[in-house]
Amino acid sequence: MVHLPPGHNTFGPGDGNMTYGFMTIYWRDMIRFVRFRTLLVSSLLQPALWLAFFGIAMSSNFDKLTAGMPVPAGAYVVGYLTFMGAGIIAMTTLFTSLFGGIVILFDKNWGLMREILASPMDRNHIIFGIGLSGVTKSFIQAIIIMGFGILIGTAFFAGFTPFQTVIGVAGILAFVAMFALGFLFLSAAIAISMESPEGLQGVITLLTMPIFFASNALYPIDTFPEILKIISVYNPMTLLITGIRYFAIGPDFIALGKHYAYTPMDIAWAFGGLAIFSVIMFIFAWWRFRKAVVT
C-alpha cells in the first residue's frame, strides 16, 4: 500500500488534466439525476404527457378549424400536433434548463458548495459541469419526445431519407444544446446569487411565463401586437423552435393556415442568436461565480 506523509500528494493542477474539472461536477450531477427515481421518471414522463393530452386535445380542435382553409397547390401541410411537438421539445428544454442550476443552491445551503469553492478547481468548471449535465438531460428528454411524438402521430421526419433523419436529429440536438446552455448558465447564475430555493422558484416561474407564451411554441407570432411581436422574434425560445421545425418538418410547410419557409441562412441566424445568448449568459454566470462568497 502506498503510504505517503502529509503534504506529499503527487498530483495537482500542474498535471495538465485540470481542464477536465467540469467532468467531476458532471459526474456528480448525473449520479443525482439517476438516483432520484421519481424525479427521473416524472421528468421523462411529463413532456410525453403534455404531448399526449394537450397536443391531442388542441390538435383535434385546430385541425378542424383549419380544415377548410385554402391550401396552395403543392404545399406541404402539417397538423397541429406536429407543429406544437416542436414547441413541447422547446418547453421541456426550457424548464429542465432553468431548474438545472438548483443543485447549486442546495449545495450552497446544505451541501458541497463550500468544499467545491475551497478546492483548487477553477470556478468556471462548475458552470461548465452544470451546463453539460443539463444538456445531457435535455437530450434524453428531446429524444423521448421525438420518439413518443412519432408514436402518437406527429409527422416528424416524414418523408425524410435515413440520412436526412440523422441530420434532422443532430440539428435538433444542436439547437437544444445551445439553447439549454444559455438557460443553464442563467439558472446557475441566479442560483449562486440566491439565498433560498423558494426565491429561485419564484424567479424561474416569473421567467418561464413570458418566455414560453411570447414565442411561436403553440401559435404563429405574426398576428401578435407589434411590441409582443418584436419580443417574440428575438426570444431564444422562438429561435430554438424555428430550428427544431426546420430540422423536424422541413424548410417549407403550412401549419395553422400559415406558410412557413426557412432558408438555411435563417437557420444559421437563429443558431447564431442562440450562441450569442449563451455567451452572454455565460459571462453573467462567470461574473456571479467570481463574486460568490459562501461561508
Next chain:
Amino acid sequence: MEHADPEQAIIVVENLEHRYGDFKAVDNISFSVKKGEIFSFLGPNGAGKSTAINILITLLFLQKGKATVAGYDVTKDPQNVRESIGIVFQDITLDRDMTVWEILEFHGRLYNMPEPERRVRIDELLKLVQLEAKRDALTKRLSGGMKRRLEIARGLMTRPKILFLDEPTIGLDPQTRMRMWEYIKGVNEEGTTIFLTTHYMDEADLLSDRISIIDHGKVIISGTSWELKNTLGQDIIYLETNNNGAAVQILRGLPSVREIKEKSHGFTLMVNEDGTKILPTIIDTIRNAGMEITTINLKKPTMDDVFVFYTGKDLRDDGASPARAQHLRAGGR
C-alpha cells in the same frame, strides 16, 4: 506569548482585520502556528473564529493584514494554499443523497487525484475513520458522528499539510466527541498540522499544543494550556465570609496572593503557591481579624477559569449554529 520561529511556522497571520459593514468580526489579530502542532482558537460563538478560518482557507477575501498558509500568501497564491490544506467545515457539508464512497471519490476528483491513488486513499481513510462497512451507504443514513468522521476523512483525502477543523465536535454526544478527539490526535501524530476552532474548553485543553483565546475579534492571550492556566497562579481558592469586603482588604496584603476577584457571595484568590500549604495561613489571617469563614473551596485552575478571567464572562454555550442543529435533527441535509 512567545512567537514561533519563522522557519517552523506553517501559518503566519499578521494584523488581520475583517469587517462586515461596520462590524469588526476580526480585529487586528496576529498569531502563528508551528508545523506539526495542534493549534486551537478558543472562543464563544461569534468571537470571529470562523471568519478568521474562512480567510485562511481562501473562502473569504482578505481585507486587511497579511496571512500565509503553508508558505503561500492567501491573497497572492490562493491556488497553492488550497492544495496544501484540508477542511472540515463547521456545518455539515455532505450531499445526503450521495454514498460515503461517492463523497470521497468526488473530493479526490475535485483535487485531481489520479484514479489508482484515489482508490488506495479511500480504502485507507475508510479504515482510519472506521466507516468501511458504510462505504455504499447514503450519507443521510449516517449518524451525526459518522458524518463528522466522513468529513474528517474527506479533509484528509489529499494528504494536506494542514487540516482545518471548524468546531469539529459541535452537536455530538460525549462518547462520540471523545472518539473524534482520538481521530484528530491520530491524524496529528501522522504529521498533519491541525488548526482547530472550538468553543468547548475541554476540547481545547485536551487536544491542543497551543491555544489562543479569542473574543470580540481579538486574541486575548495565547500559549500552551499549562501556560495559560499558570497565569492564574497555581491554585484558586474560593471563600465566603461574614464580611467579604473587609476580608479582601486584609488578604490583599499577603505576598502569595496574586489576584482577588469578588463574586456575588464571596471572592476567589489566585495564589502563587501550593494552595494546600497557604490555606491555613489564609484561614488564620481571617480569623485573627475577627471574621468568620462560611465556605471554602480549593481547586486547580481550569480552562474555564482562564477564559472567565481573561474575558470576564462564562463561555456562552449556545450550542450549534441553526443550520447545523437543523441538519442533525433532520438526520441529514
